Amino acid sequence: MKETKNLTQGNVLSTLLKFAIPVLLAMFLQALYGGIDLLIVGQFGTTQDVSGVSTGSMLLLTLQSLIVGLTMGVTVFVGQKIGEGKPEEAGKTIGSGIVLFTILGLILSIITIIFTQSLAKLLHAPEEAFIETCEYVKVCGAGLIFIVFYNLLGSIFRGIGDSKTPLITVSIACVVNIVGDLIFVAVFKLGAFGAALATVLAQALSVIISLIIIVKRGKKSKLPFAFHKDYIKLDGYYCRQQIKLGAPIALQDFLVGISFLVIQSVVNSLGLIASAGVGVAEKVCGFIMLIPSAISQSLSAFVAQNIGGGFEKRAKLSLKWGIAISLAIACFIGTFSFIRGDILAGIFSKDSAVISSGHLYLKAYAIDTFLTSFMFCFIGYFNGMGKTFFTMIQGLIGGIAIRIPMVFLMKNLPNTNLFLIGLSTPIATFSQIIMCVIYYLMLKKQKSPKI
Numbered sequence: 001m002k003e004t005k006n007l008t009q010g011n012v013l014s015t016l017l018k019f020a021i022p023v024l025l026a027m028f029l030q031a032l033y034g035g036i037d038l039l040i041v042g043q044f045g046t047t048q049d050v051s052g053v054s055t056g057s058m059l060l061l062t063l064q065s066l067i068v069g070l071t072m073g074v075t076v077f078v079g080q081k082i083g084e085g086k087p088e089e090a091g092k093t094i095g096s097g098i099v100l101f102t103i104l105g106l107i108l109s110i111i112t113i114i115f116t117q118s119l120a121k122l123l124h125a126p127e128e129a130f131i132e133t134c135e136y137v138k139v140c141g142a143g144l145i146f147i148v149f150y151n152l153l154g155s156i157f158r159g160i161g162d163s164k165t166p167l168i169t170v171s172i173a174c175v176v177n178i179v180g181d182l183i184f185v186a187v188f189k190l191g192a193f194g195a196a197l198a199t200v201l202a203q204a205l206s207v208i209i210s211l212i213i214i215v216k217r218g219k220k221s222k223l224p225f226a227f228h229k230d231y232i233k234l235d236g237y238y239c240r241q242q243i244k245l246g247a248p249i250a251l252q253d254f255l256v257g258i259s260f261l262v263i264q265s266v267v268n269s270l271g272l273i274a275s276a277g278v279g280v281a282e283k284v285c286g287f288i289m290l291i292p293s294a295i296s297q298s299l300s301a302f303v304a305q306n307i308g309g310g311f312e313k314r315a316k317l318s319l320k321w322g323i324a325i326s327l328a329i330a331c332f333i334g335t336f337s338f339i340r341g342d343i344l345a346g347i348f349s350k351d352s353a354v355i356s357s358g359h360l361y362l363k364a365y366a367i368d369t370f371l372t373s374f375m376f377c378f379i380g381y382f383n384g385m386g387k388t389f390f391t392m393i394q395g396l397i398g399g400i401a402i403r404i405p406m407v408f409l410m411k412n413l414p415n416t417n418l419f420l421i422g423l424s425t426p427i428a429t430f431s432q433i434i435m436c437v438i439y440y441l442m443l444k445k446q447k448s449p450k451i
Contacts, residue, residue, distance in 0.1 A: 007161050007302045008083060008309040012317045016302055017325075022163035024294035026154070029167070029174040031286045035348070036174075037195035038283050040181040042349040045191045047276055050349060052132025052192040054279020055125045058264045060140045060147075062257030063108060067148050069253040070104070071097075071155035072383055073246020075297075076304045077238075078159030078225070079384070083308025088226040089238075094156055095231025096238040105148035112141025123261060124268040126275050132192040139193060143200030146207050153210040158301045160224050169209045177202035248388040252395030259403045259428075263421065266411050274418065277357025280348045281422075284341070284358070285365045288333050292326040292372045296380035303384025319381040326373035338366035357418055364422025371429040378436035390439055398432035 007015060037057065041049045074097045081090040112119070116138045125133040140147075154166045177198050184194025260282075267278045299322050303315040337344060345358030382391050406424035410416055 007079075007305040008311050008314065012314055013321050016298060016318050016321055019161070019163050019302060020294055020298035020325075022167040023158070023298050024290060026163070026167040026170045027290050027294050027297075028287070029170045031290060032174050032177070035283050035286065036178050036181050037199060038280065038348045040185045041191065041195050042280070042351075044186040044189070047272060047351055047354065048126075048129040048132050049191040049195075050276045050351075050354065051126055051129035051272055051279060052134075052136050053195055054276060054282065055120070055123050055129070055133045055264060055268065056136030056140065056192065056196070058261055058279070058282065059119060059123065059137055062254065062261055063112070063144065064147055064151070065253035065257040066250050067101075067104070067108075067151050069250030070242075070246040071101070071151045072249045072300060073242040073244070073388075074152065075155040075159040075301055076245045076383060076386060076388075077241050078156060079161075079301050079304030080308035080386070082160055082224055083305040087224060090160070090225035091227040092231045092235055093238045093242065094225065094227065095233065096235045097152060097156075097242055098232055099234050100239055100242065101148050101152045102145070105145035108148070109141055109144040112144060113138055116141065122265070124265045126268055126272045128272055129275070135191075135193040136196045139196035139200060143203060146200060146203040149207045150203050150210070153207065153214070156214075157210075158297065159304070161301065161305065163298070163301075165210070165213055169206045169213070172209060173202040173206035176205050245383075245386060245388050248392035249383060252392040252399070256395050256399030256403075259399045259407075262404050263407050263424070266407055267418070267421065273351075273353045274357055276349065276351070276354045277345075278361050278418065280345050280354055280358040281341075281361040281365065281418075283348055284337070284344045284362060288337055288344075288365065288369055289372060289376075291329045291333070292369075292376035295322045295326050296376040296383075298322075299377060299380030300384040303381055304386075307385055315381070315384065319377055322377040322380065323374055326377060327370070330369045330373045334366045334369035337369065338363050341366065361418040361422045363419050364425060367423075368426040368429055371426055371433060374433050375429050375436060378433070378440065382436070382439070385443075387439075387443075394432050394435040394439070397435065398428040402431050403428035 007019060009015070038050065038053050041053050074093065077093050078090045081087070081093065116134050119137060120130060120133045123133070153169075157163065157165045180198025180201055181195055184190045184198050188194060190197070264275075264278060264282075268275045299318055302318050306312070306315040306318070341359040341362035342355055345355045345362065349355055349358070379391050379395075382388070403424050406427050407421060410420040410424055413420060
């Protein structure tokens with residue numbers, strides 16, 4: 001029996017939830033990578049270490065968003081081929097992806113290591129935390145190949161309808177990361193350098209475990225795709241399909257990540273406390289945005305399989321349920337973050353000034369949690385349909401053309417603060433929702449849903 005989930009059958013809500021819950025848990029544990037780094041550094045390191053990890057992880061998160069976007073092309077194309085009942089084409093897609101992403105990982109690692117100091121300067125890393133920022137970026141940059149492969153393997157599992165295996169691998173790796181942080185940061189006092197080292201080792205272990213699982217399942221014929229060593233090559237057709245679907249998402253995610261780096265850079269210019277405060281708030285945001293993010297990734301795989309199988313009505317219904325689930329949870333998370341965000345910020349820092357700054361910034365993100373319940377689900381739906389060019393356009397308009405100018409506008413207001421600067425994000429998200437609704441209605445008019 002193939003260890004995969006057929007997303008084209010069964011009740012839409014229950015099938016989507018069964019698939020999404022492991023995705024959510026895996027993303028939660030992955031978020032712990034950076035969260036545990038900052039938590040342990042905040043408790044056993046210095047404010048300089050906190051700022052270094054904050055700024056460095058923002059840069060690495062931006063690079064990771066580029067990788068995740070590209071691997072989404074693998075998720076969608078493999079999912080469509082599984083839905084169409086073409087296992088050999090799914091296998092060739094995966095083989096081409098392995099070579100393509102190996103090259104990408106090596107290139108990103110080399111660039112990050114060579115230009116570490118230039119990147120830190122570009123981000124206006126506070127002078128007091130410049131060394132710590134460079135240490136974190138250089139070590140994580142050296143391990144980018146593992147981050148690339150972790151996301152590639154996760155995209156393959158999601159594409160075949162398996163969301164449980166990534167959860168198992170990341171669970172083990174997360175434990176290793178926590179132990180590593182405690183050893184390197186709490187015991188050996190290596191600060192930002194130690195936190196980065198623990199993260200890289202954990203990612204490497206996750207990749208190794210995933211490969212072992214794939215090999216074992218392949219030997220037992222439990223994979224829903226055909227695979228042969230000859231498939232591991234740069235096949236022009238399959239590479240083009242992956243890039244065609246993934247590149248628009250990657251470009252959008254990367255440039256949106258750049259917009260958040262601009263925010264971090266602007267805040268860094270306000271001083272060490274503001275820099276650390278926003279860094280702490282961003283870590284909290286990484287957790288409070290997990291629900292819509294998990295639903296979005298799940299919708300991409302769910303919609304891809306159903307579109308491939310010709311079940312367009314199921315795909316549309318999954319979007320509605322995704323929004324309903326995300327919004328219901330956002331009502332609680334958003335309200336709590338706005339009122340008592342200081343409790344959440346206090347998890348990652350013991351400095352009262354940093355906690356206060358983090359809470360102020362979190363108030364803006366609390367508003368955004370309601371909006372992303374709609375926006376993230378629309379993005380997942382459109383990506384699953386293969387409409388990745390539109391998701392790129394709306395992301396560029398909202399993330400670059402609107403968010404960045406709003407950041408500088410808010411920064412230059414009299415008596416500005418981190419809440420006002422943070423408002424640039426929900427303003428951008430609202431504009432993206434409007435674009436998504438308009439595009440959804442346009443598609444609805446073009447073609448009636450298949451029953």
